Amino acid sequence: MAKKNESALDRLIKKLTKATPIEKESEVKLDHDFDGIQELNNPLPPWWTMGFIITVIMAVIYMGYYFVNFYGKGSTVGWQETELKNEYARANKAVEAYKKAHNLVDENTVTLLKDKKALEEGKQIYIQNCAACHRADGGGAVGPNLTDDAWLYGCDIKSVYKTILNGTSKGMPTWKHLGADKIQKVASYVLSLQGTKPANPKAAEGKTCKNG
């Protein structure tokens, strides 16, 4: 059947398609005729059949690998879940390490700073951002007195940090944009004002609270 001048590519295409040559089409023509469109009963092309078989094999391997876990690695629930868990664990560790390295505390991990340098930085932040409402000496103006032991939102470092971070609905703005590090410093500075005697203190507001 092979013609002499047939190239290797032509032969390969023929092998992969197995299409009936045009001169023999009348032999495989079906009886179907839709407005002149006719149908040939060609066999499934081998390239297609091969592809189909490969996907079936791949599906079995994939299921074993990801769902049935028959390779035995990780847990009994399957690899995907183990991989996810491991990824989470790794990511959480990285986040913790990053937080430590950059002093990214949050309201649950914040601690009271006592070293002079941090408190001095806190003071600068306070003078710049807070003095307008709380007065430079913390005696209070629009905002409450920060030097007395009366507190509206709690006097421990975590509460004060949270108040500064989120602000309140009654006039205390949020200071989120300062970032964790600066909020920790200014919160520590605010608490260092406890017991100082401002010139013109505003009357106490809130509950007595002593552990700042």
Ligand code: HEC
């Ligand atoms: C625009 C005015 C304004 C500025 C600026 C401001 N505050 Fe306030 N602050 C308030 C007001 C008003 C309150 C009382 C809020 C309330 O009653 O809900 C308050 C409350 C607080 C409280 C809670 C006190 C308590 O009794 O629980 C803290 C702490 C505080 N401010 C710290 C700061 C710090 C630190 C800054 C600067 C980073 C700052 N504030 C800037 C107006 C301000």
